[in-house]
Amino acid sequence: MLRRIAHPDIAKAAANIVWLGLERLTQIVVAIAIAGLLARYFGPDVFGKWQYANTLLLVLAPITWVCGAEILVPTIVHRGEADLGTVLGSAFVLRISVSALALAGTWAAIAAGVFDPVVGAMLAGLAVTMLFREPFIGVVNSWLQSLTYSKPQLVTSMATAIVKLALVYLFVRMTLAAPHFAWLWALEAAAIGLVLLGYYARRHGGKLGWRVEPALLRHFASAGTVFWVGLVCMYLFLKLDRLMLERAISFADLGRYSAAQQINENWIALALMLAQTIAPAFVYRVQERGQLMRNVIRLMLLAAGVMISGALVLDALAPLVITRVFGSNYVGAIPIFRWCVWLSVPAGIEAIGNLVLLKYQAKFVLLTKWLLALAVAFAVNLLAIPRIGAFGALAGLAAGYGAAVAINVYYIRFKLCS
Template sequence: MLTLKRFANPDVTRAFTNIIWLGLERLTQIGVAILISGMVARYFGPDTFGKWQYANTLLLVLSPITWVCGAEILVPTIVNRPPAQLGTVLGSAFALRFYVSAAALLLTWLAIALHVFEPLVGAMLAGLAVTMLFREPFVGVINAWLQSMTYSKPQLLTSMSTAVLKAALVYLLVRTATAPAHFGWLWALESAAIGAVLLIYYARRHGGKLGWHVERSLLKHFASAGTVFWLGLICMYLFLKLDRLMLERAISFADLGRYSAAQQLNENWIMLALMLAQTIAPAFIYRVQDAAQLRRNVWRLSALTAVLMVSGALVLDLLAGFIIRRVFGPGFEGAIEIFRWAVWLSVPAGIEAVSNLIVLKYQAKFVLLTKWLLALAVAFVVNLLAIPRLGAYGPLVGLAAGYLAAVSVNLYYIRFKLRP
């Protein structure tokens, strides 16, 4: 009876449905990303694919700059303010994000114009960078509104649909032998389409108009309240992409393309650990208040995650040759051994994702910042020492060391926060 009552609760039902849609969206994105990477890699070849991956790496390093006023600040503000102030909250958040995103885009284009990047990398990045103008100001703001209602279905359904359509358009670009420099604009078109659909959806839910307004005091609050979390996320993404940033200066673009092919598959595998953490967090971490029960849940979930990641890594290690050849085709044989080593990074990454839930539960923003600063510094030093000696395998050592540093900070915080 307790279970039936629990599922009869509309909040629990809504949350459970939201989790299902989140899982479907993530699995769709992973499948589409692998499919697109395979098509692009076969069409571009290792050298051009290396430049494409490097342009994407630069985008993923630049994008966190636009994450000012993150969901951890915006969603609670929406929930705690009266419904009549929704337009002011969203309008102020949109204005801040749009100004920051526009500045980031203009600076990126300026760097491209000044030939800071290799010419083809710059041409690819020119289109990719436009996604910053739509993702956070438009998609991010409306998605925060949907999250505040525990109803992300419209955004997730739109994201899945455009991802499938993008894969079809990539196939068309490949079939028509479109120049590699033009591919980035397809990603810009996708982000613009998602933003437009969500804007229309929001307007239809509010009498056919947005009704957004800017409040100066709220604008200042948003600019300052999430600064520490924002810096922490920037450090995290720098850590995750530091391997390619440092490798670009040490190896050829062709070898970078092979390394990136292996890492892209591996990152999609690691994403499953993050999905697992997001799925179990509400029931086993966020809603539990007893410290002893929280400790038990964290250790059990960490052990379960480690077993799952080890089991998956074993399978992927054995199938590495088959997977790389099927997805990327000839010219990427060198990615097989890198992939076999890289999949084992999922073990510390999975444990970090689970133990990080306690940091997020208690909104320990300075712990989050310290952790990723430490992980970034450790990976940087290890890469400096390992890349000259191990080549493309060096950054794997740097990532492993960085993840272990991050896990160590998480575990120290858990022992401090949940001590008996």
């Protein structure tokens, strides 16, 4: 056992997991701290507009995820160091082209007055992150993943997150207008991208050496399309509640709803982090189907237990959590928070079941799952939001998660029990 733990590959993977955990926890703490600062400074109405602008960004951002890591990382490993410049250069050109088009389209929609003026001004700065996240950060990070060495990206992300928190506090003290804050997110993405580019160049003799291979560019443009569309549907499902609520309630009420979801989504992120951490040992490396089935059942029970325990605690502490983080103006978020924390239970179970789909590269099942979840959530929202407002949106999320879990269970039984 000691010799296995001391194996360089296992030690490297363990260190990578530790850094991943530290980075995720840092991001969660910083996100909650920033949300609390902005909620108190903006007030419910402007905070609702801020959250809606972020929702729009998170719906638009998956458009830039063409040629995802599930395609790029194996290609880097397969073609080796000799072709590294060609692989990364081709991926970069594809991603920067798509990101530039997405940014131009977003700015055009803002100029055309599609959004509320304040929302549009916020989104104009936030959207610039699309130009840096996938083309710069994503490409270099895929190379680091192929080395099982994500520490440079994780350390940089932690450092810039802390600096961003300090700058948000400074902007609040300076009483700057709300749209100015959005450019801090663009600055953060640009800083991470430039640091990672510099790190890559330093590891390769002071130059990038990236080249474009037309055949590889075409392959990247077509490969992984189903996964890409599936991810777009997934993120649209996760943000559909706020997109549909914006048409039915005031921005102030949307701000209170978003405050409750802000804490809950960071809690759910822990479930995703748990799933990512245990996936290699208990799912991806297990080949015997009976053992894999037992592992998945145990992991689902573990995830359900952890999420139920956390939901009980958060439900009981809801008044304290909401008022301490967001202030007394967000008391209306307390009953919403008490209900939405229970969404972590199906979210955690879904995250474990999803690992089996990823293990077997079941891309069409993944796409079907999120299309169904999106359709179910949309139908429930359409019926429930006009009647019960924000609680109707929670019902839509719950129904969508239920559909996603059902697809996971059906596939797992089909794949592992047949």
